[in-house]
Amino acid sequence: MKPSRRLQALSSAIFTEMNKRKRKLEQQGMKVIDLGIGSPDQPPAAHLIEALVNGVQNPDNYRYPTSEGSLEFRRTVTDWYAYRFGVQLNADDEVLSLMGSQDGLAHLALAWIDEGDVVLVPDPGYPIYAASVTLAGGEIYTMPLTAQNGYLPDLEAIPTEIRQRAKMMVLNYPNNPLAATADVDFFRQVVEFAKEYEIIVAHDMAYSELAFDLYKPVSFLEVEGAKEIGIEFNSLSKSFNLAGCRIAYVVGNAEIIRPLAVVKSNIDYGVFLAVQQVAIEAMRSDINGHFGNSIAKTYESRRDVLVDGLSEIGWNVDKPRATMFVWAKIPEGWSSEDFAFTLLERAGIVVIPGNAFGVEGEGYVRIALVEEENVLREVVQRIKESGIVG
Numbered sequence: 001m002k003p004s005r006r007l008q009a010l011s012s013a014i015f016t017e018m019n020k021r022k023r024k025l026e027q028q029g030m031k032v033i034d035l036g037i038g039s040p041d042q043p044p045a046a047h048l049i050e051a052l053v054n055g056v057q058n059p060d061n062y063r064y065p066t067s068e069g070s071l072e073f074r075r076t077v078t079d080w081y082a083y084r085f086g087v088q089l090n091a092d093d094e095v096l097s098l099m100g101s102q103d104g105l106a107h108l109a110l111a112w113i114d115e116g117d118v119v120l121v122p123d124p125g126y127p128i129y130a131a132s133v134t135l136a137g138g139e140i141y142t143m144p145l146t147a148q149n150g151y152l153p154d155l156e157a158i159p160t161e162i163r164q165r166a167k168m169m170v171l172n173y174p175n176n177p178l179a180a181t182a183d184v185d186f187f188r189q190v191v192e193f194a195k196e197y198e199i200i201v202a203h204d205m206a207y208s209e210l211a212f213d214l215y216k217p218v219s220f221l222e223v224e225g226a227k228e229i230g231i232e233f234n235s236l237s238k239s240f241n242l243a244g245c246r247i248a249y250v251v252g253n254a255e256i257i258r259p260l261a262v263v264k265s266n267i268d269y270g271v272f273l274a275v276q277q278v279a280i281e282a283m284r285s286d287i288n289g290h291f292g293n294s295i296a297k298t299y300e301s302r303r304d305v306l307v308d309g310l311s312e313i314g315w316n317v318d319k320p321r322a323t324m325f326v327w328a329k330i331p332e333g334w335s336s337e338d339f340a341f342t343l344l345e346r347a348g349i350v351v352i353p354g355n356a357f358g359v360e361g362e363g364y365v366r367i368a369l370v371e372e373e374n375v376l377r378e379v380v381q382r383i384k385e386s387g388i389v390g
Contacts, residue, residue: 035370122171174323187218191230201231305380313384
């Protein structure tokens with residue numbers, strides 16, 4: 001008995017190896033600081049916990065929810081998108097609830113991609129982008145994201161044959177793992193490109209609210225004509241520290257969303273109503289000004305502590321404008337994996353080798369800002385004492 005062949009093309013080898021090495025060191029008594037996975041370490045605001053408790057205690061919430069999300073949830077998403085981005089959406093067919101944005105991204109390819117269809121995927125990129133295409137039997141064409149091009153794909157470098165065959169393009173700004181950002185001018189180019197070659201654009205915007213230095217990320221759907229060819233995924237996981245609740249949504253073109261909704265309706269019965277209600281409370285609180293970007297401020301302060309501290313010990317890395325990650329170029333003479341393994345062994349610090357996100361990630365590591373500032377100061381001190389940089 002063997003699992004399906006498609007699983008052979010999926011790999012979490014580097015993540016598994018990092019966890020294996022981490023556990024071994026912990027068993028030997030080392031205190032390991034894990035900056036590997038981007039899982040928020042802070043709880044949601046107290047009034048959101050209260051809303052969730054109230055929802056759990058409501059006996060009416062234990063029936064099957066609908067897979068598309070409650071009408072109240074979908075209407076609140078449209079209100080939030082209008083408030084945040086000035087984008088007008090129809091709650092009836094331009095919003096679909098999801099059990100996390102990864103859930104929607106994973107199933108999108110099943111809804112749209114047949115064997116042999118080409119999907120344009122960023123490299124480096126979040127692993128589900130390529131994995132979803134593989135599971136659907138599609139063909140991946142990677143778009144290199146390099147520092148020289150501002151970590152934006154060079155659309156003109158995509159061969160004409162690939163442009164004509166491509167059915168979908170996946171984008172992600174603010175970006176994981178690169179912490180890169182994109183502006184309206186780039187999205188205008190994408191819309192023009194996608195219209196010319198009839199390509200669906202799927203934009204992952206899970207980090208839209210984790211932005212620093214007064215920077216405000218823009219929605220792909222703000223661009224004129226974007227809704228004609230595109231959809232956008234967003235999540236409450238990072239924006240409101242609700243990662244464990246598994247609540248997100250996709251918005252945009254109704255014709256693109258509908259097949260995804262069909263897939264979802266055959267797989268699950270939707271998000272627990274109590275979780276939808278806490279999401280509604282979170283978005284309404286944001287609209288009413290009760291958050292004030294406090295979560296982003298926390299990550300901004302952590303970013304400054306880590307990046308400034310690393311600079312002081314001779315490891316100069318770029319200071320990102322958004323996300324909960326630092327994309328750090330490693331010293332010469334190391335591979336990404338060797339650097340990450342050695343850092344773990346010498347300093348007890350977990351970071352993710354850049355090549356876990358694609359071949360273009362070689363020469364970098366991703367560092368997640370998921371510890372308090374005092375722990376990040378300890379990280380800097382441990383790296384200094386390890387002698388691995390400087």
